[in-house]
Amino acid sequence: VVSLNAFLPALGTMAKDFGVSYATMSVSVWGYMYITAFVLLIAGPISDYIGRRTTVFICLSFYIVGSLGALVSVDYWSFIAFRFCQTTAIAGFTLSQTIVRDTSPDRNAAAKKIAYVSMAMAIGPMIVPTIGGLFSDYLGWRSIFGMFLAHSLLLLALVVFDLKETNYQRKSSLSERLQGYRTLLGMPKYWGLLMCQ
Numbered sequence: 001v002v003s004l005n006a007f008l009p010a011l012g013t014m015a016k017d018f019g020v021s022y023a024t025m026s027v028s029v030w031g032y033m034y035i036t037a038f039v040l041l042i043a044g045p046i047s048d049y050i051g052r053r054t055t056v057f058i059c060l061s062f063y064i065v066g067s068l069g070a071l072v073s074v075d076y077w078s079f080i081a082f083r084f085c086q087t088t089a090i091a092g093f094t095l096s097q098t099i100v101r102d103t104s105p106d107r108n109a110a111a112k113k114i115a116y117v118s119m120a121m122a123i124g125p126m127i128v129p130t131i132g133g134l135f136s137d138y139l140g141w142r143s144i145f146g147m148f149l150a151h152s153l154l155l156l157a158l159v160v161f162d163l164k165e166t167n168y169q170r171k172s173s174l175s176e177r178l179q180g181y182r183t184l185l186g187m188p189k190y191w192g193l194l195m196c197q
Contacts, residue, residue: 001124003063003089003148004032006132010141017141018076025076028083036090043091044098045180052095052102053165059088060159064152071145086148092155093121102166 007014008029015025039059047055062085069082097114104110135143184190 001121002128002151003086004029005125005128006147007136007141007144008129009133010136010144013136013141014079018079020076028080031080032083032087035084035087039087039090040094043094047091047095047098047167048176048180051165052099052167053159053163056092056095056163057156057159059091060152060156062086062088064149064156067145067149067152071142071149089152093117099163099166 011025011029012022014028015022018025043055043059066082066085066088069085070079073079073082096117100113100117101110104113132144132147135141135147
């Protein structure tokens with residue numbers, strides 16, 4: 001939520017700094033969303049294979065590289081490359097829900113915890129652009145990516161020192177991982193929720 005919305009107020013300034021049109025600069029928003037959709041499809045199966053903690057660590061590391069690169073980018077194309085590197089952050093959202101499920105004693109407890117995560121995801125887009133706009137107005141648009149970098153380093157420290165592995169039933173074969181996709185794609189409720197999105 002933070003990575004997607006915080007820099008929206010600065011798009012016009014960024015377009016001017018990079019010498020591109022506003023429409024071209026907006027690729028950093030819609031392109032990011034397309035790539036996050038792909039990351040969402042593969043983050044779960046990867047975490048089934050190598051573990052939740054390792055997957056979160058790797059994705060967060062890519063996000064840190066992307067944040068640092070975007071912060072120091074001198075041209076549009078390098079910025080876009082690093083911006084797309086930031087898309088791995090979405091794995092944190094997906095895997096946070098999976099970790100909650102892994103560690104909850106029953107479905108009701110998991111649903112309650114996931115509701116809190118969803119509430120934060122709903123409130124975030126209302127608050128984060130204001131914060132990003134203030135950073136941009138007073139410190140320049142690059143400060144937003146400095147904020148992303150600081151935020152991600154803090155999250156990495158939490159992963160390293162606090163997150164324990166929660167996946168004790170790892171799937172080792174490709175057929176096991178593909179079966180999950182077949183099950184999901186065969187559920188009418190999934191397609192209904194997807195159409196709402």
